[in-house]
Amino acid sequence: MPFFRKFVALVALVVCAGANAGAPKEIFWEDLIPKGHVQIDTQAQANHEGSEQNWVQPDLDAPVVKELNGQSVSLPGFVVPLEGDSEVITEFLLVPYFGACIHVPPPPPNQIVHVTIKDGVPIESLYDAIVVTGVISTETWSGEIAQVGYKMKAVGVAPFEL
Amino acid sequence: MLLIKLATKSLLNRKASALLTLFTIAISVMLLMSIERVRVDAKSSFSNTISGTDLIVGARTGDIQLLLSSVFRIGHANNGVSWKSYQYISGQRGVKWAIPMSLGDSHKGLAVLGTNKDYFEHYRFAKKQPLSFSQGHEFNHLFEVVLGAEVANPLGYQLGDEVVIAHGMGNTSFHNHDDNPFKVVGILKPTGTPVDKTLHIPLAAIDAIHGGHAHQHEAAQADANDHDHDHDHDHDHDHDHDHDHDQHDDVDLVGTPKQITAFLLGFDSPLYTLQVRRNINQYKDEALLAIMPGVTLRELWEMLSIVEKILLLFSIVVVLISLLGMLTSLLSSLNQRRRELAILRSVGARPWHIFTLISVESLLITGLGCIVGIALFYALMLLGADYLQSHAGISLNIALLSSYELMLLAAIMVAGFIVGLIPATRAYFYSLADGMSIKI
Numbered sequence: 001m002p003f004f005r006k007f008v009a010l011v012a013l014v015v016c017a018g019a020n021a022g023a024p025k026e027i028f029w030e031d032l033i034p035k036g037h038v039q040i041d042t043q044a045q046a047n048h049e050g051s052e053q054n055w056v057q058p059d060l061d062a063p064v065v066k067e068l069n070g071q072s073v074s075l076p077g078f079v080v081p082l083e084g085d086s087e088v089i090t091e092f093l094l095v096p097y098f099g100a101c102i103h104v105p106p107p108p109p110n111q112i113v114h115v116t117i118k119d120g121v122p123i124e125s126l127y128d129a130i131v132v133t134g135v136i137s138t139e140t141w142s143g144e145i146a147q148v149g150y151k152m153k154a155v156g157v158a159p160f161e162l
Numbered sequence: 163m164l165l166i167k168l169a170t171k172s173l174l175n176r177k178a179s180a181l182l183t184l185f186t187i188a189i190s191v192m193l194l195m196s197i198e199r200v201r202v203d204a205k206s207s208f209s210n211t212i213s214g215t216d217l218i219v220g221a222r223t224g225d226i227q228l229l230l231s232s233v234f235r236i237g238h239a240n241n242g243v244s245w246k247s248y249q250y251i252s253g254q255r256g257v258k259w260a261i262p263m264s265l266g267d268s269h270k271g272l273a274v275l276g277t278n279k280d281y282f283e284h285y286r287f288a289k290k291q292p293l294s295f296s297q298g299h300e301f302n303h304l305f306e307v308v309l310g311a312e313v314a315n316p317l318g319y320q321l322g323d324e325v326v327i328a329h330g331m332g333n334t335s336f337h338n339h340d341d342n343p344f345k346v347v348g349i350l351k352p353t354g355t356p357v358d359k360t361l362h363i364p365l366a367a368i369d370a371i372h373g374g375h376a377h378q379h380e381a382a383q384a385d386a387n388d389h390d391h392d393h394d395h396d397h398d399h400d401h402d403h404d405h406d407h408d409q410h411d412d413v414d415l416v417g418t419p420k421q422i423t424a425f426l427l428g429f430d431s432p433l434y435t436l437q438v439r440r441n442i443n444q445y446k447d448e449a450l451l452a453i454m455p456g457v458t459l460r461e462l463w464e465m466l467s468i469v470e471k472i473l474l475l476f477s478i479v480v481v482l483i484s485l486l487g488m489l490t491s492l493l494s495s496l497n498q499r500r501r502e503l504a505i506l507r508s509v510g511a512r513p514w515h516i517f518t519l520i521s522v523e524s525l526l527i528t529g530l531g532c533i534v535g536i537a538l539f540y541a542l543m544l545l546g547a548d549y550l551q552s553h554a555g556i557s558l559n560i561a562l563l564s565s566y567e568l569m570l571l572a573a574i575m576v577a578g579f580i581v582g583l584i585p586a587t588r589a590y591f592y593s594l595a596d597g598m599s600i601k602i
Contacts, residue, residue, distance in 0.1 A: 080436070081454075081456035081459075081460055082216075082435075082456050083214070083290070084456065085210065086202075086208070089456070090289075092456075093432060093435070093436070095436075105440065106439075106440055107436070109433050112436065114432050114433060123460075125464070126460060149431060
């Protein structure tokens with residue numbers, strides 16, 4: 001846990017530094033869904049009773065909140081690591097519930113944030129919730145289909161405390 | 163200064179026991195350092211091996227087994243993925259690239275990987291570094307091979323040499339595909355990963371060397387680009403390798419194998435990963451398993467962390483035992499040295515001189531023990547690096563001591579000093595008369 005203490009300090013620093021330019025806004029997962037949009041259960045959308053599986057998510061009706069683009073926010077969640085070395089994780093998906101990948105259907109695209117953190121962050125256990133602070137953006141990925149989703153350049157990560 | 167000289171002289175007078183103590187400490191230092199170095203390097207070489215890949219897909223086994231067999235060439239896959247499933251999945255929307263991998267053959271104990279050209283373009287290691295060629299280029303014809311750096315160097319292969327692939331894994335094989343030699347067309351730059359010890363051949367060549375129907379036709383396929391029996395399939399999976407056809411003369415480097423060992427997937431957006439992973443794991447036509455390399459590596463570390471801790475604990479205990487050995491020999495030598503100490507006292511040494519003398523002695527033994535231990539450690543690393551590289555896929559980093567290792571050494575020195583204080587305190591309280599009056 002010594003690493004975490006370091007990062008608490010780091011986040012404290014960031015918060016202090018950011019205080020002048022406006023502290024990061026605390027948001028939660030509901031805030032990532034546009035107001036008035038009724039989110040249908042992922043599983044219901046993904047399974048068309050025996051028909052072709054819906055392989056990628058963009059077909060799901062999951063709009064993003066455009067106003068969040070460029071805002072400095074902090075968001076709690078769980079880590080699904082993508083890139084990193086033996087010590088730190090430099091790129092991960094932030095999801096609202098643990099086990100987002102195995103037991104239950106994965107969250108829809110507007111409930112996943114793709115986080116990159118420049119120098120990486122040591123994550124002790126994937127079971128622990130964390131709070132990520134950084135600038136969130138709504139990004140459109142190029143490809144065969146235009147996919148909209150959230151991306152975040154993180155500046156600090158701290159353990160989540162109830 | 164004088165005290166150090168005295169301590170050295172006195173130690174030299176008791177060479178045998180002093181040397182033995184010194185070696186016990188040296189060996190324990192070597193053990194601790196080696197275990198720590200291997201542990202740290204194993205971890206970093208594992209996590210440097212794969213990068214930039216969103217999913218690894220193989221037949222259903224354990225997550226960790228799939229990761230180890232497909233990327234690290236440790237263990238083997240029990241089953242493959244049918245070509246049909248590969249085509250279906252890699253043809254889905256959102257899939258940016260797919261690299262089929264076919265393992266199981268070898269050349270002098272080194273793995274042979276059948277793959278397509280996307281491998282050279284999209285495979286990434288250590289922080290998204292692409293593969294690059296030190297000589298030559300990727301394969302463009304059926305019987306061409308691209309060597310990893312560690313294949314070319316020790317075996318002395320040059321561009322244009324011919325290589326024979328053996329069936330199965332092992333140092334030697336009684337079933338060589340020697341009617342089909344491969345021409346070396348490219349050599350990759352070193353990566354410090356299992357790629358270095360791999361021979362890359364076109365996927366279609368794997369089929370071609372394994373008898374079957376391909377065996378009869380391989381010559382025709384290679385020379386005349388005659389797609390006799392392939393022709394009807396081509397329409398089904400044009401989207402898969404049509405770019406291959408654009409770039410070169412139309413040699414079919416992928417072919418239509420029955421099955422492959424595993425494949426790597428990259429998506430347009432990382433957001434697709436979770437959904438596609440679930441879909442592959444629930445794919446009805448075949449029992450498949452998709453893993454995210456980052457997550458599975460984490461699981462592997464979590465599983466191994468207890469072993470790591472036990473190893474560290476053991477080597478620390480060994481260091482403690484060796485320090486206790488030093489304590490024993492110093493304490494038992496005190497009795498023999500009562501006269502020596504008394505003489506020193508009689509010529510004017512104060513009790514704290516005696517105290518310092520014994521402490522310096524223990525420091526000398528620990529210090530020399532550490533130095534000899536480090537020398538032994540480097541000797542062992544130099545000897546063991548090749549073995550570990552070829553048998554466990556761990557590339558050892560024979561560099562200067564890291565700050566962590568220096569910290570370990572400092573801890574040993576402090577422990578040695580503290581242990582030395584015990585006999586030193588005891589000698590401090592010996593009176594002058596005590597040493598003079600004993601009878602020997």
